Amino acid sequence: MPFPPSARITSDGTSPWPVEPGRYRLVVNRACPFSGRVLVVRRLVGLEAALPVAVTDPLHDDRGWRFTLDPEGHDPVLGIRYLAEAYEAAAPGYDGGVSVPAVVDVPGGRVVTNDHDTLTRDLATQWRHLHRPGAPDLYPAELRADIDALNSELADDVFFGVYTCGFAKTQEEYSAAFRRLFDRLDVLEERLRTRRYLHGDTITESDIRLFTTLVRFDAAYHGLFRCNRNKLTEMPVLWAYMRDLFQTPGFGDTVHFADIKLHYHAVLTELNPRGIVPEGPDLSVWHTPHNRERLGGRPFGDGTPPPAAT
Incomplete structure (x- = not known):
């Protein structure tokens, strides 16, 4: 709120x-x-x-x-x-x-x-x-209704769904959230099979929102939040899509896995009373080829990538 x-x-x-x-x-x-x-x-x-x-x-x-x-x-x-x-x-x-x-x-x-x-x-x-010259349009007028609708669906099932799984007070609450989460991820797996990004050929705000949740999935939500039907790395389309974004300037260079793992595992003592921070997962896999270029697309539309991070 x-x-x-x-x-x-x-x-x-x-x-x-x-x-x-x-x-x-x-x-x-x-x-x-x-x-x-x-x-x-x-x-x-x-x-x-x-x-x-x-x-x-x-x-x-x-x-x-x-x-x-x-x-x-x-x-x-x-x-x-x-x-x-x-x-x-x-x-x-x-x-x-x-x-x-x-x-x-x-x-x-x-x-x-x-x-x-x-x-x-x-x-x-x-x-x-x-904005900088060449900044991409992340919320294009012609896609705003579609972006808003998808963002709302993803919020209920994924962005907050992982937290509902983690902090559920009853088996029924957890199981319902678990099913909604993975049903939605299955839908996304199919949606992204033939398109490079959620709304077509260019990155939009929806891709950014999904990225920042799923980049934390295997490092935190899979184990700590019991979102454990499978790992992100075991969903081939979503995993390739996420590596594609991670390797795109402006995405992976904003991610700090050490902070992510430390916060979730050391602060949320209700879920992890001893505060032990896991050594894994292997983060080098984020840099492996994704082969999503075969779908075409222009990540920044008519714009350009941001300059290298300093």
Whole structure:
């Protein structure tokens, strides 16, 4: 759920929060799939300078996400030790969940939005005048209805479905979520057999959302969340599709498997009481040939790949 006062940042005058380069700070955690979406979009369209990023520690304490990766344990721009401080600044007395990604207004030090659902779409559209030359159109007007419909289906069955499997309180709840998850993955396996990307020949926001969940599948969800009918690597079409995306500039270079494994296995003590972090899986397989080029397609449409990550 979005933070209660959460608002959209727009360039069309529909929000009190205007798009301004350098005004906001994007707070993420590299273990979080919803943060991952924003990092991929930001990189593909070239918003790194316009929307600087702050990275929280994959481990946290009872106050939640913290800036212990930074010198002296506080964010050098916001001057805070915990993201919760920016939530409190936006809603004094707030004692609800503190989630990432979150966009903080730097002058006011307060959270503006943590709505991951609208944030990626807004970065692709409302921030367009700040995109790099050659930025791909990730949310093309002619596909928006189809993208929104598929995103909604994937959210119910996959993006949140893995969490329902992991945190189910009854056998019935778990089994129902498990069936929905793998039924949907089977549908995707067939959908992607004859098309390179979810909506055809070019990457869209749907591909980004699916990527950031499935890239975590074998490293976290298969074992820890009991999503264990099979591994991603055992679904040949989806596995090739995911390697194709992983090897595309802007995707794999935003993924940090060490943070992913550490966060899920060391923080979620309800599921892993001893906090032991697994050594596997073998990550070198992400760099093996995928052979998806045979399907054709233009990953960035009329645009160009982002420059090499620094």
